[in-house]
Amino acid sequence: MMLVSLVVLSSLLIPLTGNKYALYLSTKIWILVLYAIAFNVLFGYSGLLSFGHALFFSGSAYTLAILVTRLNFPLALGFVCGIVISALFSIAVGVLSLRHREIHFAMVTLAFSMLFWGIVMKWRDVTGGEDGITGVPRGLPLFWFYYFSLAVVVLSSYFIYRFVKSDLGLILEGIRENETRVQFSGHSILKYRLYAMLVSGTFTGVSGALWALLDRTVTPTISHWTFSAVPVIVTLIGGPQNFLGPAVSTLIYVIVQDIITKYTLYWQFIFGVAILAVVLFFRGGVMGIVENYIDSLMKGGR
Amino acid sequence: MELQAIAFQLIIGLATAMLYWIVSSGLTFTFGVTRILNFAHGAFYMLGAYFTLTFFEVLHNYVVALFLGALCVGLVGALCERTLISQIYHLPIHFQLVLTFGLILIFEDLVRMVWGSVPKMISAQFVGSIPLFGKTLPMFSLYIILAGIAIALLMYLMLSKTYWGLQIRAITSNPEMAMCCGLNPTFLYATAFMFGAFLAGLGGGLTLPISSAAPGMGENIIIYAFIVTVIGGLGSIKGAFISALIIGAVESLGALFVPWLAIALPYIALSAVLLLKPEGIFGEA
Amino acid sequence: MRIFETQNLSRYFDGVKAVDGVSLSFESERITALIGPNGAGKTTFINLCTGLLKPNSGRIFYNNNDITNLPPHKRVLMGISRTFQISNIFPGLTVSQNIKIPLLSGGKGALDELDRLISMFGFEKKADLLASELSHGDQRLLEIAMSLATKPKILFLDEPTAGINPAEKHKILDVIESLKEDEKLTIVIVEHDMDVVFRIAERIVVMNRGKILADGSPDEIRDDEKVREVYLKGVEI
Numbered sequence: 001m002m003l004v005s006l007v008v009l010s011s012l013l014i015p016l017t018g019n020k021y022a023l024y025l026s027t028k029i030w031i032l033v034l035y036a037i038a039f040n041v042l043f044g045y046s047g048l049l050s051f052g053h054a055l056f057f058s059g060s061a062y063t064l065a066i067l068v069t070r071l072n073f074p075l076a077l078g079f080v081c082g083i084v085i086s087a088l089f090s091i092a093v094g095v096l097s098l099r100h101r102e103i104h105f106a107m108v109t110l111a112f113s114m115l116f117w118g119i120v121m122k123w124r125d126v127t128g129g130e131d132g133i134t135g136v137p138r139g140l141p142l143f144w145f146y147y148f149s150l151a152v153v154v155l156s157s158y159f160i161y162r163f164v165k166s167d168l169g170l171i172l173e174g175i176r177e178n179e180t181r182v183q184f185s186g187h188s189i190l191k192y193r194l195y196a197m198l199v200s201g202t203f204t205g206v207s208g209a210l211w212a213l214l215d216r217t218v219t220p221t222i223s224h225w226t227f228s229a230v231p232v233i234v235t236l237i238g239g240p241q242n243f244l245g246p247a248v249s250t251l252i253y254v255i256v257q258d259i260i261t262k263y264t265l266y267w268q269f270i271f272g273v274a275i276l277a278v279v280l281f282f283r284g285g286v287m288g289i290v291e292n293y294i295d296s297l298m299k300g301g302r
Numbered sequence: 303m304e305l306q307a308i309a310f311q312l313i314i315g316l317a318t319a320m321l322y323w324i325v326s327s328g329l330t331f332t333f334g335v336t337r338i339l340n341f342a343h344g345a346f347y348m349l350g351a352y353f354t355l356t357f358f359e360v361l362h363n364y365v366v367a368l369f370l371g372a373l374c375v376g377l378v379g380a381l382c383e384r385t386l387i388s389q390i391y392h393l394p395i396h397f398q399l400v401l402t403f404g405l406i407l408i409f410e411d412l413v414r415m416v417w418g419s420v421p422k423m424i425s426a427q428f429v430g431s432i433p434l435f436g437k438t439l440p441m442f443s444l445y446i447i448l449a450g451i452a453i454a455l456l457m458y459l460m461l462s463k464t465y466w467g468l469q470i471r472a473i474t475s476n477p478e479m480a481m482c483c484g485l486n487p488t489f490l491y492a493t494a495f496m497f498g499a500f501l502a503g504l505g506g507g508l509t510l511p512i513s514s515a516a517p518g519m520g521e522n523i524i525i526y527a528f529i530v531t532v533i534g535g536l537g538s539i540k541g542a543f544i545s546a547l548i549i550g551a552v553e554s555l556g557a558l559f560v561p562w563l564a565i566a567l568p569y570i571a572l573s574a575v576l577l578l579k580p581e582g583i584f585g586e587a
Numbered sequence: 588m589r590i591f592e593t594q595n596l597s598r599y600f601d602g603v604k605a606v607d608g609v610s611l612s613f614e615s616e617r618i619t620a621l622i623g624p625n626g627a628g629k630t631t632f633i634n635l636c637t638g639l640l641k642p643n644s645g646r647i648f649y650n651n652n653d654i655t656n657l658p659p660h661k662r663v664l665m666g667i668s669r670t671f672q673i674s675n676i677f678p679g680l681t682v683s684q685n686i687k688i689p690l691l692s693g694g695k696g697a698l699d700e701l702d703r704l705i706s707m708f709g710f711e712k713k714a715d716l717l718a719s720e721l722s723h724g725d726q727r728l729l730e731i732a733m734s735l736a737t738k739p740k741i742l743f744l745d746e747p748t749a750g751i752n753p754a755e756k757h758k759i760l761d762v763i764e765s766l767k768e769d770e771k772l773t774i775v776i777v778e779h780d781m782d783v784v785f786r787i788a789e790r791i792v793v794m795n796r797g798k799i800l801a802d803g804s805p806d807e808i809r810d811d812e813k814v815r816e817v818y819l820k821g822v823e824i
Contacts, residue, residue, distance in 0.1 A: 180675060272407030
């Protein structure tokens with residue numbers, strides 16, 4: 001807890017440096033942190049690997065952008081509507097994938113997110129096709145938008161934390177551990193999986209709406225399945241069983257990506273090799289190292 | 303007239319179906335044998351297109367280039383299996399997905415390094431068209447239908463008429479028993495992966511006459527392969543073939559009757575199957 | 588009073604009749620042992636009763652309600668609980684979390700039971716251990732505690748003492764006997780160990796090849812020629 005407050009407090013100072021790029025990058029990190037934490041409600045706590053979270057992310061980003069730029073909705077209303085759409089998407093996908101787990105669940109979520117991608121690419125009049133939608137207003141100068149994003153991300157993360165540590169979260173962990181036993185404990189698997197899906201999808205939507213405001217542009221990249229892979233990889237590197245694992249590795253991911261792309265065009269290649277290394281050699285390692293490190297820091301801080 | 307239009311559209315649908323079948327055959331075959339869902343199947347598909355392209359530039363013979371290209375992809379696949387995939391058979395599926403995703407990133411950048419980022423084409427093949435039902439059917443559609451049937455035959459012969467196929471079927475249905483009978487799983491998994499990669503490469507090379515080779519070309523087609531394999535039942539080759547036919551028919555008829563819905567139709571078919579028979583048409587429960 | 592009843596229950600696997608037209612009823616607050624050679628259909632029968640499997644034909648009644656098509660969790664909420672042949676717990680969660688999950692199905696106030704169940708099974712010192720760290724016998728006890736946490740009226744136990752050392756076995760048997768007395772439970776137990784069966788059962792049902800071979804008091808079963816022939820042959824009673 002100490003560590004978290006320390007990080008949050010020190011990040012309050014970033015805008016005061018006056019460096020626009022640093023400000024943009026750190027806002028982006030906060031948004032992706034929420035994306036990863038929301039994703040991990042399904043993966044780490046419920047044992048469901050979604051490969052389609054780009055659907056919830058881009059679903060809210062596109063809704064916001066379309067409502068605000070095409071239909072002149074007020075920004076705040078567009079923001080809320082975007083999140084609501086993500087919530088609805090998550091229920092729909094939840095119902096369709098309810099009987100699936102493991103590889104099937106991953107593929108079903110992947111397929112539905114790609115349906116949305118297909119629609120985005122084809123329905124040019126509304127979504128702008130490949131070019132996306134530009135000119136989304138941010139409503140706030142970047143300086144204040146940073147604080148707004150920070151507040152939203154911290155509050156959302158706190159809510160998610162309370163959720164996974166609640167009785168409901170315990171039942172979700174039970175589902176991850178042993179689905180049959182949860183059924184024979186008198187709980188409807190479907191109901192709890194839908195709750196997890198809803199929380200995960202909705203807060204992914206929150207991060208997507210923030211993203212649209214930060215970039216002021218929405219492009220199909222964020223609805224493509226490769227964008228769904230981001231939280232999967234980040235979570236796996238950071239450690240899915242630790243609430244903050246995904247957050248820490250998101251930080252590393254964005255910063256390392258930013259540094260590497262300065263030197264080479266082939267960021268993907270280096271990242272791919274890093275993934276292979278993690279899976280082959282540091283499976284327990286990177287997760288273990290990060291988790292132990294956080295644990296010892298948290299214990300030391302208490 | 304109306305009936306002829308439907309018949310024509312079904313032929314077009316058959317061509318689409320065969321394209322989906324070609325892409326998903328290797329994916330579902332590899333999964334059936336090794337239980338690895340190879341995300342990098344799309345990357346192998348892309349490599350197939352590039353290898354074929356290069357062999358064609360040298361040899362000026364499309365069919366020979368196609369086979370050499372696919373063979374090279376098969377070798378790349380075998381190499382990946384031996385060095386990487388074989389290390390993760392016992393791990394939970396998310397490690398498999400992430401590792402093969404890493405392969406995609408690596409292969410895409412390698413392609414950019416070797417061939418550049420600009421899409422590349424070969425000189426036109428199978429141009430022209432033939433009259434059918436009062437319309438003209440592109441030669442390419444005919445060729446892809448024949449190629450799809452040829453691949454189905456090839457798989458059938460490989461699996462049911464060769465000793466290798468017998469061993470593959472044995473290790474698929476009961477790995478423990480197969481190993482007790484003295485089958486060599488290392489060899490079989492490696493060759494199964496190689497065969498799957500070969501099919502992916504063949505798919506990439508086959509589409510070269512109408513579409514250009516580009517980095518990332520496999521990323522989208524792989525989604526159709528996933529839809530086809532999930533509908534057919536993961537690991538079922540027969541299921542993949544039949545579900546490819548279903549999707550091809552649904553798509554082509556949809557384009558005729560409900561064009562505005564066409565893009566969503568494969569997904570609607572997928573939803574329907576998931577709700578009615580979650581394990582797929584030929585899947586194990 | 589008749590609490591649970593099956594009528595003509597059948598379930599086939601690839602044409603093999605695992606359970607073949609079984610009609611049985613269970614009186615409340617009695618312990619019935621279900622015995623029979625391997626493959627007799629005992630576990631399949633329990634799986635049908637608790638909803639893990641759907642029957643091909645036949646009906647299941649609980650307190651005169653037809654529950655044939657209810658999913659497992661609804662049956663649990665009605666008061667039908669079970670344990671499994673192979674320990675079926677949450678290995679990565681603590682002992683008290685394991686018991687908490689089934690308690691949560693009981694609505695508000697159900698958690699008050701947590702301490703009582705923990706002390707009833709002697710888990711006070713082990714409450715914060717991971718379930719996977721428990722001994723095999725303790726895992727079986729934990730599973731019984733979990734199935735009790737849903738406040739069942741009828742409890743199906745599938746080989747609760749399989750693969751357990753004698754000392755722990757007695758502990759489990761003591762618990763099962765106390766359940767009938769203290770919790771007014773109806774118990775159906777599948778068991779291979781004849782010592783256990785004849786110690787605790789008030790009624791014994793013998794199954795063979797999916798059918799009921801004999802049904803009666805322990806004494807009747809002991810003297811039944813048919814049962815001796817297929818099952819008890821060579822086993823000392």
